[in-house]
Amino acid sequence: MPLMHFALGDRLRLRKPHPCGSYDWEVVRLGADIGLRCEKCGRRVLLPRSEVERRVKQVLPKQPPSDDDSDYEDQ
Numbered sequence: 581m582p583l584m585h586f587a588l589g590d591r592l593r594l595r596k597p598h599p600c601g602s603y604d605w606e607v608v609r610l611g612a613d614i615g616l617r618c619e620k621c622g623r624r625v626l627l628p629r630s631e632v633e634r635r636v637k638q639v640l641p642k643q644p645p646s647d648d649d650s651d652y653e654d655q
């Protein structure tokens with residue numbers, strides 16, 4: 581199994597959808613446990629790294645900053 585590397589702000593696509601219907605989560609905390617925030621409903625969960633690695637289908641890199649598309653994700 582390849583070792584997955586996560587960074588704050590990375591977006592993870594999971595194998596199963598959240599009950600709200602979204603597959604995509606953002607990494608909001610790193611450590612022995614990984615904090616994820618659902619991109620659709622904003623719910624946060626804390627999962628052991630091994631659990632996250634089992635559930636992730638794809639790691640989506642951070643969106644590069646662009647001038648013509650300003651979004652304020654901190655809010």
Ligand SMILES: [Zn+2]
Pocket residue numbers: 598599600601602618619620621622623
């Ligand atoms: Zn959700």
